[in-house]
Amino acid sequence: MQKEIIQFDQVSLDFPGNITVFENISFRLLEGTFHFLTGASGSGKSSLLNLIHLSMRPTKGHIRLLGYDVSAIKRSEIPFFRSQISFVFQDFRLLDHLTALENVVLPLRLQGVPFQKCRLQALELLKWVGLEGFYEAYPPTLSGGQKQRIAIARAVITQPKVLLADEPTGNVDDQTGVKLLYLFEELNKNGTTVLVATHNQLLPQEFSYPQLYLDRHKISLILPAEGETLNGF
Amino acid sequence: MASDLPITKNPAARYVPWTVGLMMYLASLAAFLFIVGFHFFGSWRHDLLTHVTLEIPKHSLLTSTLSQNDLDTLILKIKDVVQKTPGVTHITVISPQMGQKLLAPLLGDQQIILKNLPLPTLIEIEKNPEILDVSILEASLKKIFPPLRVINHQTHFSKIFILGFSLEVFLLTLMSAFFVTALLTLSFATRTSLLIHKNIIDILSLLGASDAIIAKEFQSNARTMAIRGAGTAYILLLLTALLGFFLFQRHETFSFPFFFLNHLSWTLFLGLLVPLLMGFFMIFSARLSIGRLLKKLDHA
Structure with missing residues (x-):
C-alpha cells in the first residue's frame, strides 16, 4: 500500500502587503507517484514547491512531509528533509567554481561522504544524463541543457524520496526539455516521487501524468485520461 | 576538493592575516613593555621606600x-x-x-x-x-x-608612582586596543566573507547543508587567518629580539639582554602565548559572528 509522502492540510500562504498566494489548499501525494504542477505565471507554483522544500513557511495550516508535521519545524531539522527531498531549479543553482563532477558530489560531500567514495556514483550519473566527457567542465562553459542535466544528476545522487523540479525545461529547447522529462520518468520508475512545476501545457499532454492545477489561490487535480478535474481532493 | 566555498578568494580578506599578525606583534610588544615597566617600577618603588642616603659633602x-x-x-x-x-x-x-x-x-x-x-x-x-x-x-x-645631607628617596616616591602607573595603564590600554582591533579585523573579514558568499551559502543550504557545516567552512578559514597572523607575529617578534640583542650587546653598560635572560619565562610566555591566546579568541569570535550572521541571513 502506497504511503502519503506529501500532505497539505488547509494550507494558506500570504505575502506581506496582504497578497494571498494560497487559501486553505489541501492535497496529498502518494509515494512513487508523478505529478505535474501547472498554472498560469504567478499562480504560486514556485511558492508551493518552496513550501515543500521548507524554503518558506505557511501562514496557516499543516504540512506533513515523509510522515512528519513540518509546519513548525526547527531550523536545525531542515537539512534532514532536504537530504530526502531534492530540488531541480530553473536557474540550475550550480557552483561556478566547481567542476561538473564536484557539483554533482556536493550533496553527498555535505553529508560527510568522502569524495573518493562518491566519485564513481557521480561519474555514472553524469553518464546517465548524457554528460560523459564533461566531468571536469565548469558550468560557465556549458549550455543551459547541460547545466540542467548536472543539476538533475546532483539532485538524484542522494537517492531522494521526492524530487521537485521548478520549470526544469524553462531554459532549454523543447527537444532537450522532453529528454529531461524522460530522465524524471526513469527516476520515478525507480520509486522516487516526482513533482514537476511547468507552465508548458505540452508536457502534460506528452507525458500522461496527473496535474495539480493552481488557479485563483486554489488547487485542483486534473486526471490525464479523461481530463477530469477534481476540486478539493 | 579542499573546500567547497571559495572563501580564500575573498579580496577583502587577502591582507587580514598580515594585519592581524602586525596587531599581535604590537600587542606582544606592549605586553612585554608592560612587564618590563612593572619590573622596573617595582624595583624602583622598593628602592625608594627602603633606602636613605647620607651625603658628607x-x-x-x-x-x-x-x-x-x-x-x-x-x-x-x-x-x-x-x-x-x-x-x-x-x-x-x-x-x-x-x-x-x-x-x-x-x-x-x-x-x-x-x-x-x-x-x-x-x-x-x-x-x-x-x-x-x-x-x-x-x-x-x-x-x-x-653639613650632612640626608636624602630621603621616599619623597620622590609619589612622582615615580604616578609616572609608572600612568605608563602601565597606557601600555595596557595599547595592548587591549591592538587586541580588540585584531578581533574586529577578523570578525569584519568573516562577516564580509559570509555576505559576499551569500549565494553560495544559499545553494549549500538548499542542498541540505546545516548551519554547522557552513560555519565550519568559515571557521576553518578564520582559523587559517589567525594561524597565519600568529606566524607573522612570531617572525616579527623573533626579528625584534635578535635586533634588540644585537643592539644591546654593543653597549656593555646596558644590562637589557640580561633582563631577557633573567626573565626568560616571561619573555617566552609573551612571545609564544600572546599570539596563541589572541588566535584562540579570534577563532571564538569568528564562530560567534558566523552563528549570528547565519541566523540573520535565515535562508530557511
Missing part, C-alpha cells in the same frame, strides 16, 4: 679642613648613630674612591676628569620604612655633623 667649611683620619672617625660616629637607630637593616659606605669606580664605565678613559670630580662620601642606609623615622635620624646626625 667634599667641599664645605667643615669638611675641607678634615684630614682623612678625621673623616674616618666622623664616618664611624655616623655609622654608630645610624646602627643604633631602630628600623635600619643595612649600612654601606661608598667612599669617593668607590664612587670613582662606579662612574668609570660611564666616563671611559677620562681619568683626569674623574680624579678632579668633587665626589662626596655616601652612606647608603637600608631601612624598614614602617619603623624608621627619617626626620628623627636626621636631627640626631645633624648634631654630630651639621
Whole structure:
C-alpha cells in the first residue's frame, strides 16, 4: 500500500502587503507517484514547491512531509528533509567554481561522504544524463541543457524520496526539455516521487501524468485520461 | 576538493592575516613593555621606600679642613648613630674612591676628569620604612655633623608612582586596543566573507547543508587567518629580539639582554602565548559572528 509522502492540510500562504498566494489548499501525494504542477505565471507554483522544500513557511495550516508535521519545524531539522527531498531549479543553482563532477558530489560531500567514495556514483550519473566527457567542465562553459542535466544528476545522487523540479525545461529547447522529462520518468520508475512545476501545457499532454492545477489561490487535480478535474481532493 | 566555498578568494580578506599578525606583534610588544615597566617600577618603588642616603659633602667649611683620619672617625660616629637607630637593616659606605669606580664605565678613559670630580662620601642606609623615622635620624646626625645631607628617596616616591602607573595603564590600554582591533579585523573579514558568499551559502543550504557545516567552512578559514597572523607575529617578534640583542650587546653598560635572560619565562610566555591566546579568541569570535550572521541571513 502506497504511503502519503506529501500532505497539505488547509494550507494558506500570504505575502506581506496582504497578497494571498494560497487559501486553505489541501492535497496529498502518494509515494512513487508523478505529478505535474501547472498554472498560469504567478499562480504560486514556485511558492508551493518552496513550501515543500521548507524554503518558506505557511501562514496557516499543516504540512506533513515523509510522515512528519513540518509546519513548525526547527531550523536545525531542515537539512534532514532536504537530504530526502531534492530540488531541480530553473536557474540550475550550480557552483561556478566547481567542476561538473564536484557539483554533482556536493550533496553527498555535505553529508560527510568522502569524495573518493562518491566519485564513481557521480561519474555514472553524469553518464546517465548524457554528460560523459564533461566531468571536469565548469558550468560557465556549458549550455543551459547541460547545466540542467548536472543539476538533475546532483539532485538524484542522494537517492531522494521526492524530487521537485521548478520549470526544469524553462531554459532549454523543447527537444532537450522532453529528454529531461524522460530522465524524471526513469527516476520515478525507480520509486522516487516526482513533482514537476511547468507552465508548458505540452508536457502534460506528452507525458500522461496527473496535474495539480493552481488557479485563483486554489488547487485542483486534473486526471490525464479523461481530463477530469477534481476540486478539493 | 579542499573546500567547497571559495572563501580564500575573498579580496577583502587577502591582507587580514598580515594585519592581524602586525596587531599581535604590537600587542606582544606592549605586553612585554608592560612587564618590563612593572619590573622596573617595582624595583624602583622598593628602592625608594627602603633606602636613605647620607651625603658628607667634599667641599664645605667643615669638611675641607678634615684630614682623612678625621673623616674616618666622623664616618664611624655616623655609622654608630645610624646602627643604633631602630628600623635600619643595612649600612654601606661608598667612599669617593668607590664612587670613582662606579662612574668609570660611564666616563671611559677620562681619568683626569674623574680624579678632579668633587665626589662626596655616601652612606647608603637600608631601612624598614614602617619603623624608621627619617626626620628623627636626621636631627640626631645633624648634631654630630651639621653639613650632612640626608636624602630621603621616599619623597620622590609619589612622582615615580604616578609616572609608572600612568605608563602601565597606557601600555595596557595599547595592548587591549591592538587586541580588540585584531578581533574586529577578523570578525569584519568573516562577516564580509559570509555576505559576499551569500549565494553560495544559499545553494549549500538548499542542498541540505546545516548551519554547522557552513560555519565550519568559515571557521576553518578564520582559523587559517589567525594561524597565519600568529606566524607573522612570531617572525616579527623573533626579528625584534635578535635586533634588540644585537643592539644591546654593543653597549656593555646596558644590562637589557640580561633582563631577557633573567626573565626568560616571561619573555617566552609573551612571545609564544600572546599570539596563541589572541588566535584562540579570534577563532571564538569568528564562530560567534558566523552563528549570528547565519541566523540573520535565515535562508530557511
